[in-house]
Amino acid sequence: MEKAGINRFLQMHELEELRLEAYENSSSYKEKTKRWHDARLKGVKEFETGDKVLVFNSRFKFSPGKLKFRWTGPYLVKQAFPSVYVELFGNENTFKVNGHRLKLYFDRVDTTVQDDITFFPKAN
The missing domain is CATH 2.30.30 (SH3 type barrels.)
Structure with a gap:
């Protein structure tokens, strides 16, 4: 009975160690994922009065x-x-x-302005 109690005690500690290791692994995974995501974020949009x-x-x-x-x-x-x-x-x-x-939002720009370019036909 005493050996069974000691064996059970060791199993409980091993289980606790596995749980802590899994917790540490998930924490490191979350940190890496956050760093990856933050590196790909676009800049903060800044708006001014009147935009x-x-x-x-x-x-x-x-x-x-x-x-x-x-x-x-x-x-x-x-x-x-x-x-x-x-x-x-x-x-x-x-x-x-x-x-x-x-x-x-950008208003449409009037692109109907034409340049004053005169083309002369080639003389043969």
């Missing part, structure tokens, strides 16, 4: 239709907070949105 932005509409996530446009706007940035939240103005109301759901 025009589009908002990602996540309501279409489950049944968007294949060609449905997921960005709404443009909205005008009323105020940008340091905590990544941005206050927007549009459709006669203001609301706050997470800055990760925004992208800058």
